[in-house]
Amino acid sequence: MNGDIVLPELPQVPITLEGSSVLHQMFRFDWAAWKKLPAAERAAIASEFSEILGRWEAGSAEGHPNQSALFSQIGHKGDLTLIHFRESLEELNRAELELAQSGIYPYLQVTSSYLSVVELGLYESSEKIYSELAAAGLEPGTPEWNAGIKEKTARTFASLASRLYPSIPPAKYLCFYPMDRKRGEQVNWYAEPMGDRRAMMHEHGLIGRRYADSVRQIITGSIGLDDWEWGVDLFAEDPVVFKKLIYEMRFDKVSAVYASFGQFFLSVRVPAANASQWFEGTLA
Template identity: 65%
Template sequence: MAPLMLPHLATVFGGFCLADMSPVPLTLEGASVLHQMFRFRWIAWRALSLPERERVIDEAIELLEPAEEGDGPPRPNQSALYSLVGHKGDLMMVHFRDTVEDLNRFELELAQTDLYEYLEPTSSYLSVVELGLYESSGKHYAEFAQHGIEPYSPAWNAEVKEVLDRQSVAMASRLYPEIPESKYLCFYPMDRRRGEQANWYTVSMQDRQRMMHEHGLIGRRYADRVKQIISGSIGLDDWEWGVDLFADDPVVFKKLIYEMRFDEVSAIYALFGSFYVGVRVKLATLHHWLGGNLGASPAKS
């Protein structure tokens, strides 16, 4: 692949030119993430006898209950269920695991349950929890350059590995997060624009760093109301990132994302995919959601 060509940067710090620095910010990767969206085959489900429905639900809970509880820190390895609002589906399952192989294994185990006969996949999304290190990258790239370390040389790679290893330990709880207990989830994929007039990938790293810093300040103002998990999906799925927002009030999703629309990085460079909003379904209430032994009506007809 040809190297990314950036406009010449004349800015000089401490005797080195920023044009000699890598344009790619360092990233940390953690848990592998799979979102699964389904329609529920309510008509076929209602055709089952109540005892048969009970059996199918109990079998599913036997698989899902350990995943809902998770392994605990430092790597929770959890799954959660959400009742989707609107026409895009009925149920969304979100899985956090150590590896993509672990996700695939659980996906296959779920597919072998009798409940899966009533789940019609409508979409899915694969990604990896990602923390972008824009500010740290600029600082370390400058240090490497000051010491005469050539980009992508063995010495450079060794220095980068040391930085990433150290940061991964410090940020382990963010790289392998627990699924928040919040009542609502908003998930959406997104890209950075690559158009004729605005192309994120030809903007200098220091300008991207500035914009991302300003972008992050908005999110911090909502930190007491929204838990955000960003996952990278370049090379894994159709978009570049996945965003999970967890909150106890869904209106805060609107307020946060609306405010970010006015931010430079979103207003000029952001492209958004479909939004999925769901209400948390704890396994203790799965019988109720599926109209099981409580005799309740399904959430959707």
């Protein structure tokens, strides 16, 4: 009918909310050079680093947490992992520079790093929001459309502030890995309709919720920021739960068909109060 309103084609990109900027730094420690230093010099350098780490652990007195945490890597990929959560990339860069100017830095050999931002995908509500904006006569991609999305997600953003700007969980163990969604000729996540992807992500999320009492998961987005598309941090008191969670997820369609995984890094927490013991090899 001539009077029918023809709605524009809706975007296939889910709305995402972004929060803390996150940097993972992985290092190998130069034990040979370190042990050549006099004991008093080693102690002074370790004490300086412990003070820096203590400030970073405490985070901001006001506003977002802005914390860092140190972990001792298990396995051949390195010795230490530092993770930093900050309000901006500039804040991350300041943390990098402070570390680079510290006495411990000459003994840290970078093996890897990963830059990303905390990301929450709104698969469940994206289609509804897009439809409402289109019904109101707004065109996708216009300033008015973008303003409408911002307005409709403002309440959700505020309600999820603690997840978008999280404190670093105090758990003993950390498992970190990067991942992609496949986009090859035969299997392409990005070519699937929004509704199909939403349904698969819902199924995927149900598995994670079953482990919510034993694992804290923080997903960060890195498209355009690093070589992979997402980073995953899992925090737990029992490292075996990482195996159980990830193994179970391999059986759902999102992981079994569409996921590619990078290296896995498993580490154990080193609080600032115990950092000096780590550098002396006496950490229990």
